[in-house]
Amino acid sequence: xxxxxxNVSKNYIMGELEVPALKNINLKIQQNEYVAIMGPSGSGxxxxxxxxxxxxxxxxxxxxxxxxxxxxxxxxxxxxxxNKEIGFVFQNxxxxxxxxxxxxxxxxxxxxxxxxxxRRKHALEALGKVGLTDRIHHKPSELSGGQRQRVAIARALxxxxxxxxxxxxxxxxxxxxxxxIMDLFxxxxxxxxxxxxxxxxxxxxxxxxxxxxxxxxxxxxxxxNSKENTR
Amino acid sequence: MxxxxxxxxxxxxLIDHKFRSFLTMLGIIFGVASVITMLSIGEGAKREAxxxxxxxxVNNIIIREKKMSNEELEEVRAKFSRGLTLxxxxxxxxxxxxxxxxxxxAEISTEVKYTDKSVKSTIIGxxxxxxxxLNFKTEKGTFINADHYNKSLKVCVLGSGVASxxxxxxxxxxKMIKIEDQWMEVIGVLQSKTLFTExxxxxxxxxLNTDIYVPLSTFLGRFSPENPLTSEIQQITxxxxxxxxxxxxxxxxxxxxxxxxxxxTDYNIVIPYELxxxxxxxxxxxxxxxxAIAAISLLVGGIGIMNIMLxxxxxxxxEIGIRRAVGAKKADIMSQFVTEAVVISITGxxxxxxxxxxxxxxxxxxxxxxxxIKPYAVFIAFGFSVIVGISFGYLPAKNAAxxxxxxxxxxx
Numbered sequence: 153x154x155x156x157x158x159n160v161s162k163n164y165i166m167g168e169l170e171v172p173a174l175k176n177i178n179l180k181i182q183q184n185e186y187v188a189i190m191g192p193s194g195s196g197x198x199x200x201x202x203x204x205x206x207x208x209x210x211x212x213x214x215x216x217x218x219x220x221x222x223x224x225x226x227x228x229x230x231x232x233x234x235n236k237e238i239g240f241v242f243q244n245x246x247x248x249x250x251x252x253x254x255x256x257x258x259x260x261x262x263x264x265x266x267x268x269x270x271r272r273k274h275a276l277e278a279l280g281k282v283g284l285t286d287r288i289h290h291k292p293s294e295l296s297g298g299q300r301q302r303v304a305i306a307r308a309l310x311x312x313x314x315x316x317x318x319x320x321x322x323x324x325x326x327x328x329x330x331x332x333i334m335d336l337f338x339x340x341x342x343x344x345x346x347x348x349x350x351x352x353x354x355x356x357x358x359x360x361x362x363x364x365x366x367x368x369x370x371x372x373x374x375x376x377n378s379k380e381n382t383r
Numbered sequence: 384m385x386x387x388x389x390x391x392x393x394x395x396x397l398i399d400h401k402f403r404s405f406l407t408m409l410g411i412i413f414g415v416a417s418v419i420t421m422l423s424i425g426e427g428a429k430r431e432a433x434x435x436x437x438x439x440x441v442n443n444i445i446i447r448e449k450k451m452s453n454e455e456l457e458e459v460r461a462k463f464s465r466g467l468t469l470x471x472x473x474x475x476x477x478x479x480x481x482x483x484x485x486x487x488x489a490e491i492s493t494e495v496k497y498t499d500k501s502v503k504s505t506i507i508g509x510x511x512x513x514x515x516x517l518n519f520k521t522e523k524g525t526f527i528n529a530d531h532y533n534k535s536l537k538v539c540v541l542g543s544g545v546a547s548x549x550x551x552x553x554x555x556x557x558k559m560i561k562i563e564d565q566w567m568e569v570i571g572v573l574q575s576k577t578l579f580t581e582x583x584x585x586x587x588x589x590x591l592n593t594d595i596y597v598p599l600s601t602f603l604g605r606f607s608p609e610n611p612l613t614s615e616i617q618q619i620t621x622x623x624x625x626x627x628x629x630x631x632x633x634x635x636x637x638x639x640x641x642x643x644x645x646x647x648t649d650y651n652i653v654i655p656y657e658l659x660x661x662x663x664x665x666x667x668x669x670x671x672x673x674x675a676i677a678a679i680s681l682l683v684g685g686i687g688i689m690n691i692m693l694x695x696x697x698x699x700x701x702e703i704g705i706r707r708a709v710g711a712k713k714a715d716i717m718s719q720f721v722t723e724a725v726v727i728s729i730t731g732x733x734x735x736x737x738x739x740x741x742x743x744x745x746x747x748x749x750x751x752x753x754x755x756i757k758p759y760a761v762f763i764a765f766g767f768s769v770i771v772g773i774s775f776g777y778l779p780a781k782n783a784a785x786x787x788x789x790x791x792x793x794x795x
Contacts, residue, residue, distance in 0.1 A: 207708065207789045228712050235710020246705045246792065250399065260709040262388055307709065 153219075154314060154346055155181040155204070160213030160223075162199050173199040174210070175369040181315075181348065186341045188349045188357035191366035198319075200366060201350045205240060205317045206233040218314065235263050239308025243320035245300045247292040253279070253303045254288045260311050278306040281343075282336060298329035305336065315346045322356055334359050389719050393726035396695075407691040408731030410684025411771060415735025415764040416742060417680055421673035422760035423743040425666065427753035432662050438576070439655035440516060442483075442626050444633050446471075446619040446640070449649050456612045464647035466614020471643060475621055479635050484622040486512030489602050489615065495595060496561040497549040504545050504595050506562055508602025508616075516622050524556045524571030527598055531570075535600040540571040544592030565605050567597060614649075629654045681767055684731070685775035692724050692779035696786075703783050704791030713784040720783045724776020725769060732768025736761055 157179040163170045173196045181187055191197040202208040203215060206222060209230075215223045222233060240246075247256045257275040266274070279288055282302040292300050301321060308316055318337065322330035338359065341347050349360055357363050358377060365372040397404045439445065448467050451459070459466070472487045489508040494501050511529040519526055522543065531538050539560065546555050546569075559566045576591040603615070623632055633652050640650060696703070703716055711719075740761070743754040 202789050205708075207792075228714075231707065231710055231712040231715075234708060240708050242792070246701070246708070248702055248705060250395065259706070263706075263710040263712070263715060311710075 153180055154183045154185075154217070155179070156214075156216040157203075158214045158216070160203065160210040160215060162196075162203065162208070163211045172369055174203070177213070177369075177371060179364070179371065179374075181346065184341070184344055184346055186337075186347045186349070186359075186361045188351060188360035188363045189366060190351060190354070190357050190363055191372075192352060195366045196369040197350055197352075197366045199369075201317060201319055201348075204315075204348060205238050206230045231263075235260055236311060237314040239305075239311070239313040239316045241301070241304050241308050241316065241318040241321045243323035245292070245297075245304045245324070247300060247303055247307075249292055252289050252291050253284065253295065253299075253306075256292070256303055257306045257310050260307060264311060274310055275306070278310040279303070281309060281340070282306045296329075297325050298332055301325065301329075301333050302336070305333075305340075309340070309345075315348055316340065317348050317350075319350045320352070321349070322351075322353075330356075386718075386722070389722040390726060392719065393723040396723060397726060397730065403691065404727060404730075407687055407727055408684075408734065410680065410687040411728050411731030411768050412684075412735040412738060414677060414681035414684045414771075415732050415768055416739035417673075418677040418764045418767065419736060419739025419756065419760055420742045420746070420754075421670075421677055422763070423739075423754040423756045424746065424752060425670050425673065426755040426757050426760070427747065428666060429663075430755055431753050432659060432666075436655045436659040438517075439653075440620070440622065441656045441659070442623045442629075443516070443655060444621045444623065444629060444636060445653040445655065446475075446621070446636065447651050447653065448614055448617045449651050451649065453610070453612070456610070459644075459647040459649045460612055462645055462647050464644040464649055466644075466649055467617065467619060468615040471640060472616070472619045474639060474643065475619065475636055478639060479621070479632055481624040481628060481632060482621055483624050484512050484516050486510050486516055486620045486622075487599060487616045488513060488618045488620070489599060490617045491606055491608055493563055493606075495545065495549070497558065500549050500551075502545055502548045502593070504542075504593050506539075506595050506597060506602070506606065508597050508599035508606075510599045512622075513620070516620060520574045521571040522574045523554075524569070526571055526573075527596055532598040532600050535598060535604060537565065537567045537601055537605075538570045538597070539567040540573060540596040541569055542573050542592040542594040543575040544590065545595055546572040562595070562597075563606055567601075626656045629656055681771055684728075685771040688724055688727055688772065689775040689779060691727075692720065692776055693782065695723075696720065696779050696783040699783075700786060700791045700794040703786050704788050704794060707786075707788035708792055716786075717780045717784040720780035721773060721776045724780070725772035728768045728772030728776075729765075732765050735768065736764055739764065 157177055160174060160177045161172065162174040163172050165171075177200065189197050189200060199208070203210050210223050213223065214221050217233065217237060222230070225233065248259070251259070254272070254275055257278055258271045261271040261274060276288075279285060282305045284299060284302045284306065287295060287299065292303065295303065321337070322333055325333060334356065337347055337349070347360070349356065351357050360377060362374070362376050364374045446467065469487055472485055476482050476485045487510050490505055492503065492505050495504045509527060511532050514526055514528060521540065524540070526540055527538065539562070541549070541555060549555070549560065550558065555569045555572055558569050560569060621636065623629060633654055637652055641648070644650070706716060740756055743756050746752055747754040
């Protein structure tokens with residue numbers, strides 16, 4: 153079992169009120185699964201993603217990643233977890249504008265303490281996987297939306313993480329480019345990557361093999377996508 | 384996170400925001416430049432003072448005839464004082480404890496001639512004590528020795544200025560020059576001395592290079608002063624064992640002279656070492672003030688850095704979030720921003736050093752203020768700029784490191 157979430161709750165403190173964002177969530181995700189997490193805004197799906205992505209600790213419950221309890225880790229250990237095991241893909245790409253594509257992809261390896269020539273080698277490999285071999289010396293502002301998202305995916309892949317965590321990865325793209333990116337995810341899944349997709353679009357969620365609906369901080373449904381929906 | 388990567392990033396940021404970085408650095412630049420300039424001016428003044436007093440001898444007490452008008456002179460003579468005499472010198476050497484040597488000198492100002500050339504000069508008659516006490520070095524020939532004195536030989540040693548005026552293309556040694564109505568043989572030429580530009584106590588400023596030295600025995604026998612009321616000798620220099628009891632000894636000398644001069648104070652007593660100490664004390668206050676100004680400008684420079692770093696952290700919240708999301712630890716972010724502050728302050732420091740050094744050189748080139756740049760002053764200035772960078776970069780860097788990754792990554 154790659155991911156196991158046991159009785160996880162998360163409360164936010166807003167002024168004097170304690171607002172529950174997640175209530176007693178239980179969830180298991182296997183190696184090489186392709187899971188979509190769906191829900192309207194305010195449902196708690198972002199909070200779940202933050203916890204899955206080791207950006208935040210749960211208020212209660214346990215998060216086991218590869219049988220290690222992540223919920224108890226301190227800030228430094230969480231940083232290391234994010235560096236080694238989580239590959240983030242964001243809606244708005246979140247690339248550093250001053251760095252070129254190659255440097256953006258290399259960045260996680262700097263924090264992993266890998267030497268410059270090794271970094272470059274791994275980064276070029278990752279860029280190859282997402283089909284971006286030219287324009288690697290261009291800054292994000294000189295790339296199209298689809299190309300930027302490919303750079304971001306290459307950055308997520310470069311450390312060979314346990315999971316790819318994609319938060320609305322097609323949200324800022326036109327539908328044709330969005331399709332291309334979803335094709336890329338399908339390919340990466342076929343190559344053995346575990347992918348968790350957070351979205352509010354049914355069409356996007358249909359690309360996954362399993363869909364989890366969140367509503368009011370609770371898991372509403374959790375089921376495998378039927379064959380005809382899965383491409 | 385590798386240090387080199389941080390430095391590379393910081394320089395990139397510096398170059399990307401040239402004008403802003405320059406403005407940020409200005410405080411440090413001026414702070415460091417002022418530290419260096421002030422220290423070098425202070426050091427220059429100190430060296431000048433030490434050189435000046437070393438010429439007068441740190442263990443010496445100088446008794447000099449007081450400058451008086453004719454009427455005053457007539458008055459003291461009427462009250463039986465003969466002014467400074469060789470007898471005074473002998474009494475002091477005999478009575479005052481701890482005297483190791485003493486020298487008397489008589490002076491007249493007169494025209495000196497060689498062939499068709501002439502120069503205004505001060506003729507100084509000296510005793511052998513003078514030679515032993517003051518380290519006068521000749522460039523050519525020898526200085527006056529005890530033998531010349533004992534035999535009252537008609538020899539003289541020229542100051543470098545006199546020599547170069549009288550003997551432009553000739554070798555001066557062995558030549559005869561005419562002082563008043565006496566022919567004297569040149570036996571030596573002194574090394575050039577720095578100008579005595581300041582009045583030290585009661586000793587007036589003068590150019591030592593225009594002096595001519597002759598044995599006092601020769602002087603007293605052959606030259607007569609213009610004014611017959613002038614005392615026998617003009618100065619007695621007393622060398623003491625150590626500089627510990629100079630003040631007490633000078634009081635004793637004063638008492639002796641009061642008695643011998645029938646309570647006429649027609650002399651001045653100067654203790655070069657005491658003057659040096661006094662001057663140093665005055666300079667200390669001045670140095671402290673300069674130091675305070677430099678410290679304030681560095682502080683202001685540091686605040687400038689902190690200000691811009693705080694703004695930078697705000698501006699780059701998103702970048703921090705992204706870096707944190709891909710695995711940067713708090714310490715990584717912290718060191719990135721501290722490095723950036725230090726790179727700014729060191730760059731400013733280096734520019735400040737260049738500015739300070741050139742300012743010091745300009746000052747000594749275009750004014751008569753001497754400056755001396757000690758290497759340690761440069762290190763201090765540089766060290767300060769590093770410390771300023773670290774200490775004023777710390778708080779903004781800590782702010783950056785403590786940003787929550789979840790919040791900062793969504794920051795617009």
